[in-house]
Amino acid sequence: MKRINLTGRALSDVALTVFDQSPEAAQELAGKNAPYGLILTTETAYSDLDPELIEKADLIAIDFPAFGDGRGFSLAVRLRKDFNFTGELRATGPVIPDQAQFLLRAGFDSVDTDDARAAAFQKAAGRFTAFYQTDYTGNTSVAHTRHGPSQRERKAS
Amino acid sequence: MAKKPVGPQMILANCLREGRALFFGRDGAWHAEPALADVAEGDGLDALMAKARAFADANNVIDPVFIPAEQKDDHYYPAHIKHVMQAKGPSVRPDLGYQVSPDWERR
Amino acid sequence: MYAYDPYDKEIVNTRVEEFRDQVNRRLSGELTEEEFRPLRLMNGLYLQLHAYMLRVAIPYGTLSSVQMRRLALIARKYDKGYGHFTTRQNIQYNWPKLVDTPDILLDLADVEMHAIQTSGNCIRNVTTDQFSGATADEIADPRPYAELIRQWSTFHPEFSFLPRKFKIAITGAPSDRAAVKWHDIGLVVRKNDAGDIGFEVLVGGGMGRTPVIAKTIRDFIPEADLLGYLEAILRVYNEQGRRDNKYKARIKILVEALGSDTFADLVEKEWQTTRHHPIDVPEAEIKRIEAFFAPPPLEVLPEQDPAVDELAANNFLFHAFLKNNVRPHKVPGHVNVTISLKPHGGIPGDATDAQMDLVADLADTYSLGEIRVSHEQNLILPHVARRDLPELYEALSRSGLGTANVGLISDIIACPGLDYCALANARSIPIAQNLAKRFDDITRLQDIGELKVKISGCINSCGHHHAGHIGILGVDRKGEEVYQLLLGGSGAEDASKAQILGPGFDENGIVDAVETVVAVYLGERQDGEKFLETYRRIGADPFKEAVYEAH
Numbered sequence: 071m072k073r074i075n076l077t078g079r080a081l082s083d084v085a086l087t088v089f090d091q092s093p094e095a096a097q098e099l100a101g102k103n104a105p106y107g108l109i110l111t112t113e114t115a116y117s118d119l120d121p122e123l124i125e126k127a128d129l130i131a132i133d134f135p136a137f138g139d140g141r142g143f144s145l146a147v148r149l150r151k152d153f154n155f156t157g158e159l160r161a162t163g164p165v166i167p168d169q170a171q172f173l174l175r176a177g178f179d180s181v182d183t184d185d186a187r188a189a190a191f192q193k194a195a196g197r198f199t200a201f202y203q204t205d206y207t208g209n210t211s212v213a214h215t216r217h218g219p220s221q222r223e224r225k226a227s
Numbered sequence: 228m229a230k231k232p233v234g235p236q237m238i239l240a241n242c243l244r245e246g247r248a249l250f251f252g253r254d255g256a257w258h259a260e261p262a263l264a265d266v267a268e269g270d271g272l273d274a275l276m277a278k279a280r281a282f283a284d285a286n287n288v289i290d291p292v293f294i295p296a297e298q299k300d301d302h303y304y305p306a307h308i309k310h311v312m313q314a315k316g317p318s319v320r321p322d323l324g325y326q327v328s329p330d331w332e333r334r
Numbered sequence: 335m336y337a338y339d340p341y342d343k344e345i346v347n348t349r350v351e352e353f354r355d356q357v358n359r360r361l362s363g364e365l366t367e368e369e370f371r372p373l374r375l376m377n378g379l380y381l382q383l384h385a386y387m388l389r390v391a392i393p394y395g396t397l398s399s400v401q402m403r404r405l406a407l408i409a410r411k412y413d414k415g416y417g418h419f420t421t422r423q424n425i426q427y428n429w430p431k432l433v434d435t436p437d438i439l440l441d442l443a444d445v446e447m448h449a450i451q452t453s454g455n456c457i458r459n460v461t462t463d464q465f466s467g468a469t470a471d472e473i474a475d476p477r478p479y480a481e482l483i484r485q486w487s488t489f490h491p492e493f494s495f496l497p498r499k500f501k502i503a504i505t506g507a508p509s510d511r512a513a514v515k516w517h518d519i520g521l522v523v524r525k526n527d528a529g530d531i532g533f534e535v536l537v538g539g540g541m542g543r544t545p546v547i548a549k550t551i552r553d554f555i556p557e558a559d560l561l562g563y564l565e566a567i568l569r570v571y572n573e574q575g576r577r578d579n580k581y582k583a584r585i586k587i588l589v590e591a592l593g594s595d596t597f598a599d600l601v602e603k604e605w606q607t608t609r610h611h612p613i614d615v616p617e618a619e620i621k622r623i624e625a626f627f628a629p630p631p632l633e634v635l636p637e638q639d640p641a642v643d644e645l646a647a648n649n650f651l652f653h654a655f656l657k658n659n660v661r662p663h664k665v666p667g668h669v670n671v672t673i674s675l676k677p678h679g680g681i682p683g684d685a686t687d688a689q690m691d692l693v694a695d696l697a698d699t700y701s702l703g704e705i706r707v708s709h710e711q712n713l714i715l716p717h718v719a720r721r722d723l724p725e726l727y728e729a730l731s732r733s734g735l736g737t738a739n740v741g742l743i744s745d746i747i748a749c750p751g752l753d754y755c756a757l758a759n760a761r762s763i764p765i766a767q768n769l770a771k772r773f774d775d776i777t778r779l780q781d782i783g784e785l786k787v788k789i790s791g792c793i794n795s796c797g798h799h800h801a802g803h804i805g806i807l808g809v810d811r812k813g814e815e816v817y818q819l820l821l822g823g824s825g826a827e828d829a830s831k832a833q834i835l836g837p838g839f840d841e842n843g844i845v846d847a848v849e850t851v852v853a854v855y856l857g858e859r860q861d862g863e864k865f866l867e868t869y870r871r872i873g874a875d876p877f878k879e880a881v882y883e884a885h
Contacts, residue, residue: 115573116573137372137495138372138455138495139495139577140455140492140493140494140495140496140497140572141572141573141577143491143492143493143494143495143572144492144569144572144573145573147492147569151608151611152607166369168352168356168373169495171489171491172489172491172492172494172495173491174491175491176491176492190359190364194352197348197351197352198345198348198489199344199348200341200344200345201345201489201491202345202485202486202487202488202489202490203486203490203491203613204611204612204613205491206611210612211486211612211615212341212342212345212485213485213615213616213619214612214615214616214619215341216339216341216618216619216622217616217618217619217622241381243360243361243367243432244361244431244432244433245385245386245431245432245433246381246382246384246385246386246430246431246432247384247385248383248384286361286363289367289381290367306813307813308752308813308814308815309383309752309758312383312752312753313383313384316384317384317428317753317754317763318753318761318764319681319753319761319763319764319767320681320753323414323429
């Protein structure tokens with residue numbers, strides 16, 4: 071197993087608690103003064119998450135049961151846009167290298183994958199350089215860049 | 228475990244590079260003509276599939292599967308219309324199909 | 335027409351390289367078939383009964399003559415000399431080799447085309463009215479918005495692995511020629527009291543084994559907010575759509591389960607929380623795209639032309655062509671010409687490379703180089719001067735493209751069926767051919783009038799049988815092809831679900847049954863009534879009695 075760093079940030083090695091197994095136990099982490107990490111699954115409903123618990127986490131891993139389970143992408147977007155989560159977001163499970171850029175743009179920082187796939191992940195993560203969507207990770211859609219930065223600021227303000 | 232297919236079976240797969248439907252032959256190679264297909268039944272199925280699967284493992288064909296076969300004259304042919312179609316080509320374009328086996332015409 | 339800028343080019347070219355890399359990894363064995371399947375599907379590459387099948391996107395059904403010639407070239411160079419235009423305004427090639435597909439994509443990219451998201455559980459090609467920008471009855475040309483949606487949905491980082499495929503259709507006219515109510519999202523261009531453009535938004539339509547007509551969740555979303563609102567719909571669906579059962583994974587099931595009001599509330603709430611985020615594009619971008627679809631510079635010409643009238647008076651088939659295949663353009667003296675891809679005995683939607691080349695040439699000569707594909711699997715020359723019709727008709731007829739049956743009983747939608755498709759249970763094309771043979775007389779066809787027959791070879795409903803005035807569904811009954819007969823469907827603004835009439839028929843019986851249905855209609859119709867009107871007035875019973883009495 072190899073950990074791929076998609077964004078270049080310093081990766082966390084904090085212990086992880088599975089949120090879905092015991093949301094109450096996980097919730098207690100928020101009250102302690104120690105760094106913590108959470109494992110969410112694609113079954114986790116964002117509405118069950120406590121904003122403080124999420125915002126204070128160092129690391130959140132979203133576990134994909136299958137690479138086609140796209141709920142993981144929306145959950146990642148939620149954590150970034152609705153919970154102001156700025157810690158490390160990690161994808162685990164059978165995600166594939168061809169999803170690297172989708173993961174990156176949905177807000178993931180890192181991926182755990184088989185050693186054999188590491189090189190393909192790295193290659194795929196930088197493949198496209200222009201995007202049709204303004205995402206929650208700072209990429210601006212070509213629709214905005216076509217009309218200059220001033221346009222984007224106006225719209226975003 | 229999937230249930231073992233009942234009755235005589237042949238093996239059909241698609242060629243990886245080109246996609247065309249191919250039957251696993253008695254000579255251990257893949258053919259467009261179902262008349263050349265190897266046929267097994269009951270206890271003989273596993274051995275036949277093992278031979279065919281080696282080609283899938285070597286990345287030459289995709290998804291070998293058993294298909295029901297029926298005997299007509301001296302040869303076996305696919306029993307189901309879908310597999311008949313795969314062997315012959317589209318019924319609406321007889322000019323383009325694989326109607327390569329003269330046995331088809333005699334059928 | 336839209337033209338790529340360097341960004342669009344870069345994105346499509348990068349996609350070609352990416353796909354070449356994926357194909358190479360598959361051929362080398364680095365990718366298993368299981369891993370490669372979803373990757374090739376997201377690029378429209380299926381494995382069908384006889385070969386791979388490549389579905390190429392024709393965004394909102396609009397093609398230039400240059401693009402059409404390229405489609406012809408691909409048919410010649412990589413396939414067996416023909417292609418199949420589909421109910422989603424795309425084209426499918428039936429025989430490409432896997433090893434050739436990266437080169438095909440390169441040839442497509444060269445003319446600003448691609449196969450991106452023509453399959454897979456993602457947002458598919460946006461479809462629209464084939465007469466967009468060339469019809470008097472539209473509020474606005476919907477194609478700029480379709481292009482906006484195309485860009486926003488292409489490689490969307492969040493919505494590329496949805497519970498199931500997702501289809502959006504948009505119409506700019508109140509007369510719905512795009513079947514928007516049968517789509518996951520249907521958009522109808524509206525103008526509010528202030529004269530601003532916006533959209534009525536419908537969700538949850540779809541065919542398959544659970545046919546549902548879409549419900550309106552918002553009467554008016556302003557143009558500037560369209561993408562943000564769509565993004566909210568997709569997010570709610572991506573999070574809450576079912577993933578445990580692929581037959582219950584479409585948005586229609588979610589909308590039915592929650593109720594459309596609750597669904598609308600969820601979307602509204604999500605949309606309000608994201609309105610600060612620049613999902614929607616700057617106004618200048620809408621203007622930029624709209625400029626590509628500016629009304630063509632057509633000269634106003636006389637509505638009548640003596641040469642046209644004379645030929646119509648002397649040539650019965652031209653008269654029929656004029657009546658059935660030609661409709662008025664928004665510019666006086668011009669018309670939209672529908673080229674029927676339903677020659678009697680032919681394969682609905684198929685065109686040879688020579689026919690594609692000819693249509694491209696005719697588009698250059700008579701239609702400002704522009705061509706459309708309709709969801710009814712025909713081609714359209716949208717901007718033809720009425721006075722050119724005799725010449726155009728002559729050229730079309732010589733090449734087997736002059737069939738004057740548009741909108742009539744032999745203008746049949748048919749999916750490829752068991753002749754090609756790995757999912758099919760029964761053949762569709764031979765039924766269409768036998769029906770056209772049975773109703774081979776143009777006088778009889780015209781007497782019967784507008785009658786939309788739609789045939790699917792399995793419950794997935796690619797042949798739109800649920801929306802057929804007469805729908806036919808092929809099923810497999812113990813290895814035999816059996817055909818069910820449905821009546822009373824509509825894909826238009828008065829959308830309705832066709833109902834199964836009774837037990838199914840064999841290949842010959844279904845043609846007899848349709849003939850009986852038509853006979854009942856002709857006997858029952860009151861002055862000028864169309865088939866669907868008669869059916870809605872008298873109900874299914876008289877048809878049922880007649881069809882099953884003989885058996």
